[in-house]
Amino acid sequence: MTALRITPLFAFGSRRSLHMIERNLLVYRHGWLMLLSGFFEPLFYLLSIGFGLGKLVGDVNGPGGQLISYTLFVAPALLAASSMNGAISESTFNFFFKLNYDKTFASILTTPMSPADIALGELGWALMRGALYTVGFIAVMFVLGLVRSPLIFLTLPGALLIGFAFAAVGMAATSFMRSWQDFDLIQLVILPMFLFSGTFFPLDAMPDAVRLLIQLTPLYHGVELLRELSLGVVGPDILVHVGYLAAMGLLGFTVVAGRLDKLLLK
Amino acid sequence: MSEQRVAGTAPLIQARGLTKRFGTFTAVDAVDFDVQPGEAFGFLGPNGAGKTSTMRMIGCTSPISDGTLLVLGMDPRTEGAKIRGRLGVVPQQDTLDNELTVRENLIIYGRYFGFSRPECARRADELLEFVQLTDRGKDLVEPLSGGMKRRLTIARSLINEPDLMLLDEPTTGLDPQARHLVWDRLYRLKQRGVTLVLTTHYMDEAEQLCDRLVVMDKAKIVAEGSPRQLIERYSTREVAEFRFPAGVQETLDGQFEGLGSRIEKLPDRVLAYADDGEAVVIAARERGLHPETVLVRRSTLEDVFLRLTGRSLIE
Numbered sequence: 290m291t292a293l294r295i296t297p298l299f300a301f302g303s304r305r306s307l308h309m310i311e312r313n314l315l316v317y318r319h320g321w322l323m324l325l326s327g328f329f330e331p332l333f334y335l336l337s338i339g340f341g342l343g344k345l346v347g348d349v350n351g352p353g354g355q356l357i358s359y360t361l362f363v364a365p366a367l368l369a370a371s372s373m374n375g376a377i378s379e380s381t382f383n384f385f386f387k388l389n390y391d392k393t394f395a396s397i398l399t400t401p402m403s404p405a406d407i408a409l410g411e412l413g414w415a416l417m418r419g420a421l422y423t424v425g426f427i428a429v430m431f432v433l434g435l436v437r438s439p440l441i442f443l444t445l446p447g448a449l450l451i452g453f454a455f456a457a458v459g460m461a462a463t464s465f466m467r468s469w470q471d472f473d474l475i476q477l478v479i480l481p482m483f484l485f486s487g488t489f490f491p492l493d494a495m496p497d498a499v500r501l502l503i504q505l506t507p508l509y510h511g512v513e514l515l516r517e518l519s520l521g522v523v524g525p526d527i528l529v530h531v532g533y534l535a536a537m538g539l540l541g542f543t544v545v546a547g548r549l550d551k552l553l554l555k
Numbered sequence: 556m557s558e559q560r561v562a563g564t565a566p567l568i569q570a571r572g573l574t575k576r577f578g579t580f581t582a583v584d585a586v587d588f589d590v591q592p593g594e595a596f597g598f599l600g601p602n603g604a605g606k607t608s609t610m611r612m613i614g615c616t617s618p619i620s621d622g623t624l625l626v627l628g629m630d631p632r633t634e635g636a637k638i639r640g641r642l643g644v645v646p647q648q649d650t651l652d653n654e655l656t657v658r659e660n661l662i663i664y665g666r667y668f669g670f671s672r673p674e675c676a677r678r679a680d681e682l683l684e685f686v687q688l689t690d691r692g693k694d695l696v697e698p699l700s701g702g703m704k705r706r707l708t709i710a711r712s713l714i715n716e717p718d719l720m721l722l723d724e725p726t727t728g729l730d731p732q733a734r735h736l737v738w739d740r741l742y743r744l745k746q747r748g749v750t751l752v753l754t755t756h757y758m759d760e761a762e763q764l765c766d767r768l769v770v771m772d773k774a775k776i777v778a779e780g781s782p783r784q785l786i787e788r789y790s791t792r793e794v795a796e797f798r799f800p801a802g803v804q805e806t807l808d809g810q811f812e813g814l815g816s817r818i819e820k821l822p823d824r825v826l827a828y829a830d831d832g833e834a835v836v837i838a839a840r841e842r843g844l845h846p847e848t849v850l851v852r853r854s855t856l857e858d859v860f861l862r863l864t865g866r867s868l869i870e
């Protein structure tokens with residue numbers, strides 16, 4: 290028990306949360322086509338921006354300063370951004386619907402399952418889907434000749450870490466939401482991050498002040514993490530990226546843990 | 556009811572001063588009741604009386620605000636998961652999983668309780684048989700009729716072979732035929748010795764199913780007993796109902812005094828309570844009253860409720 294108390298994540302919820310994942314697997318057995326949308330999103334971005342725009346842009350500065358093709362530069366960033374987007378849509382819109390309108394959670398709560406089990410299970414499911422998309426994306430990069438280093442495989446846990454961080458914070462934010470209007474605020478935060486976190490162009494192009502500001506946001510760390518791993522150019526700053534995202538996820542989770550009982554057990 | 560209390564059997568539910576507040580509003584106001592093993596216990600009361608709030612506290616999905624509550628000898632505040640593991644819950648609103656088939660609904664629900672997959676599949680097939688839905692097993696839930704959904708919810712609540720079933724308005728909104736099908740299944744459960752706790756605002760349902768019940772009104776319990784005891788205590792054996800042509804009833808003030816032991820004037824009819832209803836009808840004719848229709852019937856729980864609260868159960 291003492292070991293459990295150290296990390297809020299594991300003290301929160303139980304093995305029963307796996308039944309949540311089992312439920313979602315059952316659901317997707319009926320409509321597995323829905324699973325595919327998350328796979329095509331980053332792929333379409335890669336084809337249009339990476340290859341389309343890349344022709345016009347030429348080479349850019351990658352991590353460590355060497356010149357790389359724009360497609361190589363943008364591919365891992367698109368993976369990071371889609372990990373963020375997937376986690377956010379699952380943990381905000383979908384989670385809000387399930388919390389407030391769907392009766393599935395209510396029925397599950399009449400069994401030994403707890404709100405924590407439900408939350409942990411939903412998070413686990415979101416990450417499993419994220420893993421599936423990431424593997425698909427890496428395979429496409431491989432086919433398109435965008436793989437430069439065996440470290441590319443570490444982008445899988447990297448993308449999952451991004452998913453975890455954003456899903457946990459997304460759920461925490463959603464637990465405070467009162468109406469659908471509040472979701473506009475989330476888009477207001479997510480969209481600029483998507484566009485400016487060094488996703489589509491190197492930060493050297495930015496004034497110092499703006500660059501510093503961007504370096505404080507989570508997607509920047511996600512993009513840098515995946516870019517370094519996919520190109521195999523890893524420096525000590527990777528610890529900062531990993532630490533930032535892990536701390537963000539754990540913090541988000543602690544907040545949800547404290548609020549879910551209140552929300553679901555009235 | 557006291558004769559049912561065999562020495563040494565603790566009540567399955569014990570509530571003392573049980574209270575539920577939502578903000579400053581009190582939905583359940585310091586109620587006391589016991590439910591004994593094997594009995595069918597009812598909460599009878601109109602909408603808003605606090606029945607669902609009480610059921611949800613017993614079901615450990617709503618924390619109690621005050622008082623004490625023991626379910627299966629355990630405290631919902633600390634042993635909620637353990638208690639829920641032994642309950643079968645049929646909520647007021649169906650909460651079936653619309654994204655799954657009928658059979659999958661049962662199987663995954665059993666999995667939430669931690670039973671193995673083969674065990675869940677076995678029980679699901681057995682329960683589909685029990686609620687007569689075997690041929691719908693592969694269908695999605697949405698196209699099912701209201702009665703079928705209700706039966707499926709009952710089957711779902713039985714997947715863990717519960718010691719105690721909580722049924723919140725099991726037949727509200729169902730047509731008579733569907734109601735009888737549900738009642739029939741509940742009877743069978745009762746015969747097997749499953750303890751049933753149910754809420755209803757139908758007096759016929761309470762009379763049919765409950766060994767013992769409490770009448771709830773405005774967050775409080777106002778009476779307790781078996782249906783027969785309640786009728787004996789708060790009503791007469793028979794009731795004579797008089798209906799008059801429109802506008803006439805208002806002109807007859809005072810003319811009913813002394814007919815039977817008690818008179819209730821409803822907007823559309825006058826009720827005279829007496830052990831011999833026919834005698835009251837004859838007495839009324841002798842007084843020169845000319846009702847459009849007369850009906851003599853036995854007292855029901857509806858009359859008990861009217862006596863206790865001055866209102867009808869279903870407004």
Ligand SMILES: Nc1ncnc2c1ncn2[C@@H]1O[C@H](COP(=O)(O)OP(=O)(O)O)[C@@H](O)[C@H]1O
Pocket residue numbers: 555577580581582600601602603604605606607608609
């Ligand atoms: N979650 C809630 N928040 C605020 N008020 C509630 C809530 N649930 C029930 N109530 C109120 O409590 C009272 C009792 O409701 P309920 O227990 O559902 O009664 P019943 O089941 O007998 O119809 C009603 O006035 C209802 O509006």
Ligand SMILES: [Mg+2]
Pocket residue numbers: 603606607608647723724
């Ligand atoms: Mg109710």
